[in-house]
Amino acid sequence: xxxxxxxxxxxxxxxxxxxxxxxxxxxxxxxxxxxxxxxxxxxxxxxxxxxxxxxxxxxxxxxxxxxxxxxxxxxxxxxxxxxxxxxxxxxxxxxxxxxxxxxxxxxxxxxxxxxxxxxxxxxxxxxxxxxxxxxxxxxxxxxxxxxxxxxxxxxxxxxxxxxxxxxxxxxxxxxxxxxxxxxxxx
Numbered sequence: 575x576x577x578x579x580x581x582x583x584x585x586x587x588x589x590x591x592x593x594x595x596x597x598x599x600x601x602x603x604x605x606x607x608x609x610x611x612x613x614x615x616x617x618x619x620x621x622x623x624x625x626x627x628x629x630x631x632x633x634x635x636x637x638x639x640x641x642x643x644x645x646x647x648x649x650x651x652x653x654x655x656x657x658x659x660x661x662x663x664x665x666x667x668x669x670x671x672x673x674x675x676x677x678x679x680x681x682x683x684x685x686x687x688x689x690x691x692x693x694x695x696x697x698x699x700x701x702x703x704x705x706x707x708x709x710x711x712x713x714x715x716x717x718x719x720x721x722x723x724x725x726x727x728x729x730x731x732x733x734x735x736x737x738x739x740x741x742x743x744x745x746x747x748x749x750x751x752x753x754x755x756x757x758x759x760x
Contacts, residue, residue, distance in 0.1 A: 580608040581659035585649030592668035599670035616643025
């Protein structure tokens, strides 16, 4: 795997109905200085078939790994062990990103300010998968107060809501297997 500025780690477990949309959004980026590390955490559905399709179609962009089910933290940590990129982002396998997601991150990295952590805005959408209701935006996070360091760096506390310098996150991995809300602990 050629070293890139950014690796996007996608932990996967039994999300076959969402995975295509997630991976499509990640491969359709305007930058080439990134790769996608997909970690199948023991899925029992057709996720591996979907992953293999993307890996075969985009062999220089998508890297696939399989492991025994250990939970979200375990899958993310496994992905961290497989990368040498300068920066890491996490995208959950039932999420998707905008067309300029990677380009915006790479532009920020290229400012040459040696960022340890980069936060960005996002829109959280309830797609109604549990209750069959229509999709709706239930919270939009606007620009954060630049004077409030804690808020800017740690709220919201989801792992996917920021980009990390590799050395920072590799030295502070996610808690052990089967830990709920591991994003917050990390």
